[in-house]
Amino acid sequence: MDNERRVVSVIVINEASVLSRITDLFSARGYNIESLTVAPIPSSEYSRLTIVTSGESRVIEQITKQLHKLIPVLKVYEHTKLVEKEMALVKFTISTSLSDIEALSSSYNGKIVNANRDTVIVMVVDEPTRVSNFLSAIERFNPKEIVRSGSVALEQ
Amino acid sequence: MQLNGAQMVIEALKYEGVDTVFGYPGGAIMNVYDEIYKQDHFKHILTRHEQAAVHAAEGYAKVTGKVGVAMVTSGPGFTNAVTGLANAYMDSTPIVVISGQVPMSLIGTDAFQEIDAVGISRSCTKHNYLVTDASDLAHVLKEAFYLASSGRPGPVHVDIPKDVTAQLAEFEYPTSVSMQTYKPTTKGNARQIKKAIEAIAASKRPLLYLGGGIVNANASKSVREFAALTGIPAVETFMARGVMGASNPLLISMLGMHGSYAANMAMSETDLIIGLGARFDDRVTGKLSEFAKNAGVIHVDIDPASISKLVDATYPIVGDVALVTKEFLELAKEKIDSSKYEPWREMCEHFEQIHPLAYDDSSDTLKPQWVVERVGELLGKDANISTDVGQHQMWTAQYYPFDRPRQFISSGGLGTMGYGFPAALGVKRGDIERVSINITGDGSILMNIQELMTSVEQNLPVINIILNNHYLGMVRQWQTLFYDKRYAQTDLSVQPNFVKLVESFGGVGYDVSTKEEFDKALKDAVDADVVALINVTVERLENVLPMVPAGGSLFNMMLDDKDR
Ligand SMILES: Cc1cc2nc3c(=O)[nH]c(=O)nc-3n(C[C@H](O)[C@H](O)[C@H](O)COP(=O)(O)OP(=O)(O)OC[C@H]3O[C@@H](n4cnc5c(N)ncnc54)[C@H](O)[C@@H]3O)c2cc1C
Ligand SMILES: Cc1ncc(C[n+]2csc(CCOP(=O)(O)OP(=O)(O)O)c2C)c(N)n1
Numbered sequence: 147m148d149n150e151r152r153v154v155s156v157i158v159i160n161e162a163s164v165l166s167r168i169t170d171l172f173s174a175r176g177y178n179i180e181s182l183t184v185a186p187i188p189s190s191e192y193s194r195l196t197i198v199t200s201g202e203s204r205v206i207e208q209i210t211k212q213l214h215k216l217i218p219v220l221k222v223y224e225h226t227k228l229v230e231k232e233m234a235l236v237k238f239t240i241s242t243s244l245s246d247i248e249a250l251s252s253s254y255n256g257k258i259v260n261a262n263r264d265t266v267i268v269m270v271v272d273e274p275t276r277v278s279n280f281l282s283a284i285e286r287f288n289p290k291e292i293v294r295s296g297s298v299a300l301e302q
Numbered sequence: 303m304q305l306n307g308a309q310m311v312i313e314a315l316k317y318e319g320v321d322t323v324f325g326y327p328g329g330a331i332m333n334v335y336d337e338i339y340k341q342d343h344f345k346h347i348l349t350r351h352e353q354a355a356v357h358a359a360e361g362y363a364k365v366t367g368k369v370g371v372a373m374v375t376s377g378p379g380f381t382n383a384v385t386g387l388a389n390a391y392m393d394s395t396p397i398v399v400i401s402g403q404v405p406m407s408l409i410g411t412d413a414f415q416e417i418d419a420v421g422i423s424r425s426c427t428k429h430n431y432l433v434t435d436a437s438d439l440a441h442v443l444k445e446a447f448y449l450a451s452s453g454r455p456g457p458v459h460v461d462i463p464k465d466v467t468a469q470l471a472e473f474e475y476p477t478s479v480s481m482q483t484y485k486p487t488t489k490g491n492a493r494q495i496k497k498a499i500e501a502i503a504a505s506k507r508p509l510l511y512l513g514g515g516i517v518n519a520n521a522s523k524s525v526r527e528f529a530a531l532t533g534i535p536a537v538e539t540f541m542a543r544g545v546m547g548a549s550n551p552l553l554i555s556m557l558g559m560h561g562s563y564a565a566n567m568a569m570s571e572t573d574l575i576i577g578l579g580a581r582f583d584d585r586v587t588g589k590l591s592e593f594a595k596n597a598g599v600i601h602v603d604i605d606p607a608s609i610s611k612l613v614d615a616t617y618p619i620v621g622d623v624a625l626v627t628k629e630f631l632e633l634a635k636e637k638i639d640s641s642k643y644e645p646w647r648e649m650c651e652h653f654e655q656i657h658p659l660a661y662d663d664s665s666d667t668l669k670p671q672w673v674v675e676r677v678g679e680l681l682g683k684d685a686n687i688s689t690d691v692g693q694h695q696m697w698t699a700q701y702y703p704f705d706r707p708r709q710f711i712s713s714g715g716l717g718t719m720g721y722g723f724p725a726a727l728g729v730k731r732g733d734i735e736r737v738s739i740n741i742t743g744d745g746s747i748l749m750n751i752q753e754l755m756t757s758v759e760q761n762l763p764v765i766n767i768i769l770n771n772h773y774l775g776m777v778r779q780w781q782t783l784f785y786d787k788r789y790a791q792t793d794l795s796v797q798p799n800f801v802k803l804v805e806s807f808g809g810v811g812y813d814v815s816t817k818e819e820f821d822k823a824l825k826d827a828v829d830a831d832v833v834a835l836i837n838v839t840v841e842r843l844e845n846v847l848p849m850v851p852a853g854g855s856l857f858n859m860m861l862d863d864k865d866r
Contacts, residue, residue: 211607217429220483
């Protein structure tokens with residue numbers, strides 16, 4: 147059986163230590179977290195976590211069941227048909243060929259979001275594999291700093 | 303009603319019908335102890351170590367089916383209690399442990415006796431709470447008792463900062479709990495239940511695989527009825543000893559690493575496992591890829607995460623085993639013909655005949671198995687039997703004639719040496735009429751020996767029977783079998799004088815090395831009605847057999863010492 151990449155969304159009560167309950171569960175049971183994103187769900191007492199993980203199907207099934215067992219967890223979705231996006235911010239020194247960078251980022255739904263005397267910051271928002279492609283494509287422009295978000299996802 | 307936090311704790315315990323709290327005071331929990339002093343709704347039992355307080359609460363919970371309660375202070379009081387929480391977590395025991403914490407203003411400052419208690423207990427509790435406002439206490443405690451006892455039971459830990467126990471707030475104890483995010487499924491899916499019964503009817507060699515969930519659900523009676531009606535043979539896990547009753551003709555025995563030949567062979571030959579409240583532990587299955595290879599699996603469990611965790615279920619049924627078994631019974635009356643399984647029952651009997659559970663008795667040295675059998679003959683169903691961990695524990699599981707659920711109290715999942723004596727204290731408190739026996743080893747008994755004092759002080763007589771082999775026997779056995787007899791740190795030749803030891807606490811002690819002496823000592827100890835140590839010198843090098851070596855296949859058992 148293959149180690150499949152899976153995206154799991156978890157709806158939890160927004161209370162102290164709920165995030166540690168979840169990350170503790172992953173480390174205690176030896177599950178893998180590739181990325182994790184959390185934010186409150188507007189006008190509710192809940193937060194939504196998007197967790198990218200991987201494992202055999204039996205492991206993924208255990209992960210969803212174990213998550214569900216946590217008392218503050220309301221719902222667990224294991225996504226099959228999903229829209230998934232990630233964001234990356236990349237900083238370049240201004241001397242780098244700006245127009246090339248701009249062209250490249252716009253083909254990944256990106257743009258320049260900040261510029262000052264010395265540096266520019268580019269943002270891209272796209273599917274995780276495409277964000278990865280973008281990041282390897284800009285390597286030759288010697289980015290000064292890269293920050294990448296976790297995934298957010300919704301079932302189609 | 304305005305109360306302070308400490309008074310709220312007392313009120314909540316009163317509302318929950320708690321009659322016993324096991325605990326140990328200290329700085330951060332003193333406000334609560336001050337209120338304990340003023341009340342007479344429950345009895346507080348001062349153990350002599352916090353670990354023992356939690357094990358005693360577990361023993362109490364196991365024997366009564368009620369929620370056990372323990373109370374400790376912050377820092378070291380709490381960390382001492384952690385082994386108990388972990389033990390209760392592994393064995394799904396309903397307990398609530400309340401700990402004091404440093405005041406809110408000091409949390410996070412490395413204050414005196416501060417430790418991140420909820421951070422530590424998170425991975426070994428069903429749920430935990432840090433209460434930051436006294437107005438939360440009522441619903442937190444209500445939830446704690448509800449969570450501990452419902453669904454798959456387990457330990458719940460409530461950590462209360464000292465200033466919260468002093469804080470005044472409005473108190474109204476809720477009469478019911480409704481938690482949006484926690485709704486255990488108790489009723490099994492009707493279609494799955496029907497399919498399971500059809501599968502049983504179609505099978506030739508069905509086998510009931512009975513687990514601790516049945517004890518928790520108080521479902522033994524319907525399980526016995528179901529077995530009798532259908533004529534399906536049964537094996538029990540360690541945690542299910544007593545469910546069928548020792549004299550039940552359909553009971554084969556315990557299965558697993560130290561299960562009987564017949565039980566393990568039945569599991570290897572069955573074509574349909576009917577798993578009821580059992581969790582396919584590795585001590586039961588042995589090598590998974592070889593486990594019950596040709597069998598379909600019906601798995602009834604209240605915890606969805608237990609199902610298909612290790613062994614894929616063909617018919618998964620999430621639900622309370624008591625309710626599901628009742629439905630099984632109804633359907634089975636029409637659909638299942640017991641005579642169909644006659645050849646299978648004969649096969650199981652044949653397995654029992656060719657290699658019955660047996661040992662070579664000796665006229666020189668007492669055999670530990672004989673001692674266990676003898677306790678069974680002398681006390682039988684009139685005693686509750688706790689154990690510590692090791693060889694003595696396995697011999698007890700194998701040779702004691704358990705007659706009813708909740709008669710056998712032992713640490714299965716965590717295997718905690720030091721569990722037996724404090725658990726037996728809790729058992730005595732929960733079932734005062736019956737004799738409370740702790741069958742223990744010369745290693746384990748010293749891990750909570752201080753409880754002799756609690757036993758004497760609280761007039762909770764426990765009879766500790768030490769099967770003394772002057773070894774950490776179970777580890778010694780593995781060294782004999784798998785480490786070429788290199789007995790690293792397992793020789794316990796240096797021993798205390800157990801008789802003087804117990805006498806110094808005010809109990810009675812006996813050194814025993816013959817059958818006559820044993821009978822006399824046990825009768826005497828029962829009559830003495832005070833804590834006892836019966837120090838039985840037994841055959842040093844006796845091994846627990848049969849044995850499936852760790853990771854081996856269930857059908858590949860060492861049956862006697864020649865099999866090595
Ligand atoms: C030295 C040593 C040797 C051991 N050797 C053996 C051995 O040879 N054989 C053996 O069997 N064990 C052995 N054990 C014990 C073993 O480690 C496990 O504790 C035991 O096998 C688990 O038993 P169980 O499957 O009945 O599960 P339990 O731990 O009792 O779990 C109960 C299951 O039932 C479920 N449940 C709870 N309540 C309900 C309900 N109301 N309705 C439905 N389901 C419910 C739970 O979700 C859980 O899945 C040994 C332990 C030690 C220390
Ligand atoms: C707290 C703890 N420490 C260590 C172990 C490992 N262990 C399992 S059985 C055993 C030996 C127990 O010896 P004893 O109590 O004398 O019982 P016997 O096996 O001789 O019957 C040990 C050390 C354990 N289970 N628990």
